[in-house]
Amino acid sequence: MTTEIQAPFFSFPHPMNGNVARSVAFGVVVMASLVIALDFTWLMFPLAYGFIARVLAGPRLSPLALLVTKIIVPKFKLPYEPVPGPPKRFAAAMGVGFTVTALILEFGFGYTVAAYSALGMLIFAAGLEAFLGLCLGCQIFAILMKTGMIPEDVCADCADWPRRATRLKKEAAEREALEAQAAG
Numbered sequence: 001m002t003t004e005i006q007a008p009f010f011s012f013p014h015p016m017n018g019n020v021a022r023s024v025a026f027g028v029v030v031m032a033s034l035v036i037a038l039d040f041t042w043l044m045f046p047l048a049y050g051f052i053a054r055v056l057a058g059p060r061l062s063p064l065a066l067l068v069t070k071i072i073v074p075k076f077k078l079p080y081e082p083v084p085g086p087p088k089r090f091a092a093a094m095g096v097g098f099t100v101t102a103l104i105l106e107f108g109f110g111y112t113v114a115a116y117s118a119l120g121m122l123i124f125a126a127g128l129e130a131f132l133g134l135c136l137g138c139q140i141f142a143i144l145m146k147t148g149m150i151p152e153d154v155c156a157d158c159a160d161w162p163r164r165a166t167r168l169k170k171e172a173a174e175r176e177a178l179e180a181q182a183a184g
Contacts, residue, residue, distance in 0.1 A: 091137025
């Protein structure tokens with residue numbers, strides 16, 4: 001009998017599935033685009049909530065992340081692509097900054113154009129992740145680690161991530177094969 005170690009509720013997955021991150025980013029692009037295109041300013045609230053929830057507890061409290069992890073990834077059989085969690089959490093914190101800024105500009109000051117500009121920057125960053133797999137927040141995280149502004153122990157795995165990712169993908173494939181063998 002194997003015992004799974006339960007992560008603390010207020011934690012972020014590490015490693016995490018890069019396809020989940022890309023799918024969530026696509027959802028962010030859609031939601032932020034709807035705010036601007038259709039003037040659905042109310043959508044800024046769930047958008048900001050989702051980022052705050054993901055920073056605090058990973059996918060556990062985020063409706064968008066739950067939709068992606070529980071329905072979209074299994075339905076479309078998106079493969080497990082391990083990526084380090086701390087840089088993704090940093091990127092989500094940047095999303096908090098963009099969305100909360102947009103909320104304050106719109107609802108605090110009535111500066112719709114400025115709020116939409118903040119959302120436009122969010123759409124750009126999330127679009128890079130969703131469509132190209134390029135995480136701008138992760139790139140900034142790496143620079144901050146290299147300069148010592150983020151201590152190395154925050155993501156010790158980040159330095160040698162390619163080797164660890166290869167091992168994790170192999171372990172996931174072996175686990176899937178064993179599960180398929182046991183089921184069939």
